[in-house]
Amino acid sequence: MKRLEAGSELDGFRIGACLHAGGMAHIYEVTYADERPAPFDMVMKVPRMTAGDGAENIVGFEVEHQILQVLHGTHVPRFVAAGDLVNLPYLVMEHVQGQTLQQVLDAHTHHRTRAEVTDIARLGASIARAAHSLHQQNTCHLDIKPANVLLHPDGHAVLLDFGLSCHAHYPDLLAEELRKAVGSPAWIAPEQVVGVRGDPRSDIFAIGVMLYELATGELPFGNPQTDGGMRQRLWMDPTPPRRLRDELPEWLQEVVLRCLEPEAAKRYPSAAHLAFDLEHPEQVKVTKRGKQLEGTPFFTHFKRWLKAAGMHYQPSPLPSQQIDEVPIVMVAVPHHEASDATLYSLRQSVSRSLGLRPGARLAVVTVISPNLSSTSEHDKSETTLHRQYRTMLQQWAQPLDLDDHQTSYHVLEATDVAHAIVRYAEGNNVSIIVMGAATHGLQMQRFVATVPIKVAMDAPCTVILVKSSLPFEHLNS
Amino acid sequence: MKYALLSDIHSNLHALDACLAHAQAQGVERIALLGDLVSYGAFPAEVVARCQKLQQDGAIVLRGNHEELIQTHHINSANPNPSLGSQTAEWTHDQLSPAQRFWLEILPLTAQVDYMLLVHASADAPERWRYVEDERTAGLSLDAACAHPDVRYVFGGHVHHQSLYYRGTGRQLMAFKPTSGVPIPTPKHRQWIATIGSVGQPRDGNPRAMYAVFDSVAAKLTFHRVAYDHRAAARAVREAGLPDYFAQRLETGK
Numbered sequence: 001m002k003r004l005e006a007g008s009e010l011d012g013f014r015i016g017a018c019l020h021a022g023g024m025a026h027i028y029e030v031t032y033a034d035e036r037p038a039p040f041d042m043v044m045k046v047p048r049m050t051a052g053d054g055a056e057n058i059v060g061f062e063v064e065h066q067i068l069q070v071l072h073g074t075h076v077p078r079f080v081a082a083g084d085l086v087n088l089p090y091l092v093m094e095h096v097q098g099q100t101l102q103q104v105l106d107a108h109t110h111h112r113t114r115a116e117v118t119d120i121a122r123l124g125a126s127i128a129r130a131a132h133s134l135h136q137q138n139t140c141h142l143d144i145k146p147a148n149v150l151l152h153p154d155g156h157a158v159l160l161d162f163g164l165s166c167h168a169h170y171p172d173l174l175a176e177e178l179r180k181a182v183g184s185p186a187w188i189a190p191e192q193v194v195g196v197r198g199d200p201r202s203d204i205f206a207i208g209v210m211l212y213e214l215a216t217g218e219l220p221f222g223n224p225q226t227d228g229g230m231r232q233r234l235w236m237d238p239t240p241p242r243r244l245r246d247e248l249p250e251w252l253q254e255v256v257l258r259c260l261e262p263e264a265a266k267r268y269p270s271a272a273h274l275a276f277d278l279e280h281p282e283q284v285k286v287t288k289r290g291k292q293l294e295g296t297p298f299f300t301h302f303k304r305w306l307k308a309a310g311m312h313y314q315p316s317p318l319p320s321q322q323i324d325e326v327p328i329v330m331v332a333v334p335h336h337e338a339s340d341a342t343l344y345s346l347r348q349s350v351s352r353s354l355g356l357r358p359g360a361r362l363a364v365v366t367v368i369s370p371n372l373s374s375t376s377e378h379d380k381s382e383t384t385l386h387r388q389y390r391t392m393l394q395q396w397a398q399p400l401d402l403d404d405h406q407t408s409y410h411v412l413e414a415t416d417v418a419h420a421i422v423r424y425a426e427g428n429n430v431s432i433i434v435m436g437a438a439t440h441g442l443q444m445q446r447f448v449a450t451v452p453i454k455v456a457m458d459a460p461c462t463v464i465l466v467k468s469s470l471p472f473e474h475l476n477s
Numbered sequence: 478m479k480y481a482l483l484s485d486i487h488s489n490l491h492a493l494d495a496c497l498a499h500a501q502a503q504g505v506e507r508i509a510l511l512g513d514l515v516s517y518g519a520f521p522a523e524v525v526a527r528c529q530k531l532q533q534d535g536a537i538v539l540r541g542n543h544e545e546l547i548q549t550h551h552i553n554s555a556n557p558n559p560s561l562g563s564q565t566a567e568w569t570h571d572q573l574s575p576a577q578r579f580w581l582e583i584l585p586l587t588a589q590v591d592y593m594l595l596v597h598a599s600a601d602a603p604e605r606w607r608y609v610e611d612e613r614t615a616g617l618s619l620d621a622a623c624a625h626p627d628v629r630y631v632f633g634g635h636v637h638h639q640s641l642y643y644r645g646t647g648r649q650l651m652a653f654k655p656t657s658g659v660p661i662p663t664p665k666h667r668q669w670i671a672t673i674g675s676v677g678q679p680r681d682g683n684p685r686a687m688y689a690v691f692d693s694v695a696a697k698l699t700f701h702r703v704a705y706d707h708r709a710a711a712r713a714v715r716e717a718g719l720p721d722y723f724a725q726r727l728e729t730g731k
Contacts, residue, residue, distance in 0.1 A: 171643045172645065
């Protein structure tokens with residue numbers, strides 16, 4: 001479509017300045033032509049295509065046209081209107097404020113600086129949360145790259161450009177029987193290279209590439225221009241980031257390289273797990289992957305190269321189903337006045353919840369009162385207290401079989417216990433909360449809403465309320 | 478215009494009524510019955526009467542292979558051990574009045590309306606009842622139908638499964654398994670072919686009735702699964718003295 005004049009009118013919208021003239025589309029600021037106020041700033045995206053074009057960017061526009069209309073939440077631009085695809089193709093959506101991750105990276109390049117570790121973790125967690133929100137809606141973005149990540153001033157990330165995305169409830173218009181690679185060469189995941197479209201872990205790979213860029217200023221696999229170049233990532237490990245920048249912590253390298261594992265099954269099983277690690281660096285379990293400074297040996301690469309030669313397309317299950325199978329399970333453990341029976345029953349319930357779900361992650365949490373700590377007495381200093389409680393939690397979890405489950409321990413300080421538990425669950429995309437049915441304030445039950453009831457009512461997820469039962473009692477009778 | 482597409486009712490009055498009520502709640506404006514109204518189930522005469530009424534009110538009604546099967550007698554001296562299918566065909570024949578059988582016999586094989594070609598089986602040879610069961614057979618049907626410039630959609634039944642086939646970026650058709658209740662954008666500039674499943678005898682392990690709604694203005698196709706009293710329908714099959722196998726199929730959806 002030819003470029004629109006500023007001030008002209010299209011389907012009820014007044015065209016403003018052209019913000020972007022890309023290879024695929026023009027983006028204009030727009031307002032309602034009838035002067036009615038809009039609840040937020042709007043932009044119109046108009047593809048460059050004409051009716052006779054058969055190129056991929058037209059399909060891309062059609063895909064975005066289809067998917068943007070059904071996505072919701074703060075991590076995507078809000079949809080306003082769409083024109084008829086054949087006669088008047090356009091999309092009007094929210095004009096989200098903020099800068100792209102590309103602009104952040106460019107500024108670092110320009111000033112010859114590197115992002116601070118805390119900033120990398122913060123940005124990475126925001127982007128992972130945005131990706132998780134899409135996956136929960138059965139959509140894989142499949143083209144996450146710095147230019148498509150917008151950082152809102154309040155800290156959350158918004159994902160843009162759904163032209164290569166895949167919604168599991170709709171026919172994938174970009175699929176074809178030959179299963180060609182569709183994506184941006186620098187960020188594309190290995191399975192996308194062999195034509196798999198629809199695995200949420202492909203987005204985790206792309207986030208890993210961006211974390212690598214932020215940390216080192218380099219692309220882990222370069223920017224290949226050929227199919228063969230792209231296939232390298234099916235078997236190749238990138239240079240360990242700490243080899244390029246030695247002050248990077250081991251935990252960050254662990255996180256980045258886990259995202260970049262050639263086999264999707266070895267990456268984080270969901271973006272919520274990734275966000276969790278980036279937000280709790282002290283809890284990341286560092287393995288050889290995080291410590292290594294040498295590149296992967298030739299022979300290991302050779303073996304993987306042989307294996308990769310046979311890699312081919314396999315369909316993936318629904319994204320939401322796939323991430324449902326690897327939930328973050330949170331258990332709220334009481335730290336005082338808890339009977340053995342309570343602690344035992346909680347452990348049994350957690351064990352059952354995890355047993356059904358290999359790959360699920362466990363967060364063991366206790367909430368203490370802020371009054372407990374004191375700045376004057378050493379024994380009651382915040383760090384000492386937290387360490388004490390954390391040790392208590394670790395002891396509680398000891399009998400659990402946690403080989404297959406990443407586990408972390410958290411001491412929260414709050415006066416409102418229920419509120420603290422719900423906030424924690426919301427902030428970390430927890431899927432299941434396990435807590436005692438009557439461990440918090442049983443005596444008060446008749447007068448106020450007790451903690452378990454408040455949590456059950458306000459929690460964003462499933463809550464399992466555990467009744468105490470101790471097998472020994474039966475043995476004694 | 479919103480169309481309800483129903484096929485393979487197979488004398489299942491309970492399922493038909495449940496789907497019609499569901500369709501009405503969706504704001505459907507026109508009904509299309511894509512053949513195989515009879516056989517297997519316990520209410521052939523009632524179902525045919527219902528369909529005749531729908532036709533008078535503007536519904537499209539097509540002929541399926543079972544409308545032919547029930548016309549002739551199958552059990553005779555030349556066929557001493559009739560199959561289960563022949564037994565129900567025979568029974569169905571006897572339940573229908575000659576006027577009803579005549580009405581079934583003269584139903585059309587296809588209908589073309591609003592960029593759709595409606596057909597019971599495959600559009601490339603409607604009278605041969607070929608199955609549209611994979612990308613290749615879907616391609617044959619779609620190519621034949623789209624030889625007409627005003628056809629973009631082919632909707633049929635016959636296979637008792639819900640599937641949508643479309644053209645991706647490659648040459649061959651791609652198969653897609655729909656999720657029930659989700660409106661799928663099916664813009665008119667592409668070509669689409671769908672099998673809409675069976676109202677009266679689902680065979681995918683889920684006893685719920687299948688049908689679909691096509692909104693020709695919004696260009697969206699929604700596949701539906703509708704719960705109905707399938708135990709009552711199965712009971713009626715047994716009470717009619719029909720082979721138990723057909724009652725079990727309704728109970729298990731297999």
